[in-house]
Amino acid sequence: MLAETLAAIRPADPRALAEARAHQDRLTKPRGSLGALEEVAIRLAGAAGASPPPMPEPAALAIFAADHGVHARGVTPWPQEVTVQMVANFLSGGAVANAFAAQAGVQVTVVDVGVATDLAEVPGLMVHKIAYGTEDLSRGPAMTVDQAVRALEAGIVVARDLVAGGARCLITGDMGIANTTASAALISVFTGKDPAEVTGRGTGIDDATYNSKVDIVRESLRVNGLAGFPGTAPPPSEALRALAAVGGFEHAAIAGFILYGAAARVPVILDGVIAGAAALVAAALDPAVTDHCVAGHRSAEPGHSAALVHLGLRPLVDLELRLGEGTGGLLAHPMVCAAVRVMHDVATFDSAGVTEKPV
Ligand SMILES: Cc1cc2ncn([C@H]3O[C@H](COP(=O)(O)O)[C@@H](O)[C@H]3O)c2cc1C
Numbered sequence: 567m568l569a570e571t572l573a574a575i576r577p578a579d580p581r582a583l584a585e586a587r588a589h590q591d592r593l594t595k596p597r598g599s600l601g602a603l604e605e606v607a608i609r610l611a612g613a614a615g616a617s618p619p620p621m622p623e624p625a626a627l628a629i630f631a632a633d634h635g636v637h638a639r640g641v642t643p644w645p646q647e648v649t650v651q652m653v654a655n656f657l658s659g660g661a662v663a664n665a666f667a668a669q670a671g672v673q674v675t676v677v678d679v680g681v682a683t684d685l686a687e688v689p690g691l692m693v694h695k696i697a698y699g700t701e702d703l704s705r706g707p708a709m710t711v712d713q714a715v716r717a718l719e720a721g722i723v724v725a726r727d728l729v730a731g732g733a734r735c736l737i738t739g740d741m742g743i744a745n746t747t748a749s750a751a752l753i754s755v756f757t758g759k760d761p762a763e764v765t766g767r768g769t770g771i772d773d774a775t776y777n778s779k780v781d782i783v784r785e786s787l788r789v790n791g792l793a794g795f796p797g798t799a800p801p802p803s804e805a806l807r808a809l810a811a812v813g814g815f816e817h818a819a820i821a822g823f824i825l826y827g828a829a830a831r832v833p834v835i836l837d838g839v840i841a842g843a844a845a846l847v848a849a850a851l852d853p854a855v856t857d858h859c860v861a862g863h864r865s866a867e868p869g870h871s872a873a874l875v876h877l878g879l880r881p882l883v884d885l886e887l888r889l890g891e892g893t894g895g896l897l898a899h900p901m902v903c904a905a906v907r908v909m910h911d912v913a914t915f916d917s918a919g920v921t922e923k924p925v
């Protein structure tokens with residue numbers, strides 16, 4: 567299924583890109599006056615292979631939840647049970663992601679890809695559990711390559727089901743106590759940046775815990791033989807091994823979710839640092855996936871900025887959010903819709919009889 571999905575991915579369509587650019591310039595506004603929103607609409611046209619691109623709605627948020635063996639190293643002040651407790655909170659509609667999703671009119675699905683507790687499938691929850699949390703990435707591989715592939719495929723299946731159910735835009739979400747540690751390790755591997763530059767404070771930690779977290783990320787790269795790509799990214803053949811070594815099940819599943827969106831030409835709005843790390847994995851497997859992604863926001867985590875630079879994506883919202891769950895992606899969704907609606911609804915100089923400034 568992974569191979570099939572990868573084989574279906576195409577880069578942006580140059581003709582649709584050119585048509586969308588030309589169309590933007592015919593609309594009744596000064597050229598370029600919608601700034602980065604023009605680029606978003608043009609990007610979605612290239613991704614869809616059509617100008618104007620289809621409206622990116624309805625949108626569906628998938629919150630991939632999993633636990634992390636590295637939690638045992640004290641990288642976060644929160645107990646591991648908060649992951650499963652927050653899953654229950656998402657399902658009863660009480661989390662920030664639910665509030666933002668309600669505001670944006672977005673459907674929420676929670677996916678257990680590796681929570682440390684057994685969960686029964688209930689409406690709104692899909693169970694694709696790979697294991698009861700990962701192993702400790704600072705002592706050896708967090709998961710096997712086979713588990714990484716199964717988690718990627720879980721993300722593919724979830725995206726496929728949501729698109730089959732009518733979703734025309736996919737938004738990434740995550741829940742997993744300690745997952746900013748795995749994110750930092752992945753970002754360090756895939757951007758070639760030093761762990762000290764890409765490790766952040768996650769939910770909020772003191773200086774001593776922060777310094778230890780950086781050491782643990784560094785140790786994870788050394789123990790797993792991943793410290794050998796300074797300033798470069800690992801080759802695609804190494805990407806799955808790197809994902810398995812230092813990633814989480816939610817990172818793998820989000821990478822698969824992104825790959826399916828790209829393959830199906832359904833745009834994917836990326837959330838914060840966890841999605842950024844997952845997108846680096848997806849882009850290492852096929853660089854064309856970034857043509858199908860919009861960076862919803864820039865998180866306060868330093869690794870997220872490094873990931874966005876590496877991916878060549880410009881974030882739409884920059885509000886120092888550091889929550890995850892899909893909250894940044896949800897805030898961006900109405901902006902992405904507005905950008906595309908301009909292409910559908912706004913009159914041209916010709917059609918409205920507005921005098922165009924001579925070029
Ligand atoms: C109550 C609560 C709700 C959350 N919602 C998202 N996260 C976020 O914080 C966690 C990662 O941070 P760290 O690596 O520092 O543990 C992830 O679960 C992420 O989704 C939350 C964290 C907490 C505590």
Ligand SMILES: O=C(O)c1cccnc1
Pocket residue numbers: 746768769837838839840865866867870887888889890891
């Ligand atoms: O950037 C994020 O998405 C983030 C930051 C801190 C904790 N959880 C998620």
